[in-house]
Amino acid sequence: MDRTSVDAGLLQSRYRLTKQRAAVLRALSDGMHLSAETIHARVRTNLPDVSLGTIYRTLDILRAIGLVQVFSFAGGAARYEAALAKHHHLLCSSCRSLVNVNADGLSDIARDIATQAGYTDIDCALTITGRCSTCSSPP
Numbered sequence: 001m002d003r004t005s006v007d008a009g010l011l012q013s014r015y016r017l018t019k020q021r022a023a024v025l026r027a028l029s030d031g032m033h034l035s036a037e038t039i040h041a042r043v044r045t046n047l048p049d050v051s052l053g054t055i056y057r058t059l060d061i062l063r064a065i066g067l068v069q070v071f072s073f074a075g076g077a078a079r080y081e082a083a084l085a086k087h088h089h090l091l092c093s094s095c096r097s098l099v100n101v102n103a104d105g106l107s108d109i110a111r112d113i114a115t116q117a118g119y120t121d122i123d124c125a126l127t128i129t130g131r132c133s134t135c136s137s138p139p
Ligand SMILES: [Zn+2]
Pocket: 092, 093, 094, 095, 096, 097, 131, 132, 133, 134, 135, 136
């Protein structure tokens, strides 16, 4: 499991980020996977005038630079996270919580399968679904 957080301050100076971009990264710096609405709520505690539209535009820019990754799944809003090393996800089908997991061996298997089928530029992003331990335990 990898819950590594991101040093927003370091990224801000390295990429000369605007106040808004830095605020969005800071909202994501605890390593969580957040919807744009949640990011908006967090950013507004420091920058009250920022609109949701600005948050979406800022997220697009940060994605283009490679500082933010987006995770989408059927039936749920897109979730954003600060760009960490390549990882896979555990998704709880009940509470929709997302947890990062490293599964290096799995990427190797995926690469073998795709290579044998003649594919190049192979990428593998796995989502394992199930019920998390909180949702599985009796109330
Ligand atoms: Zn759950």
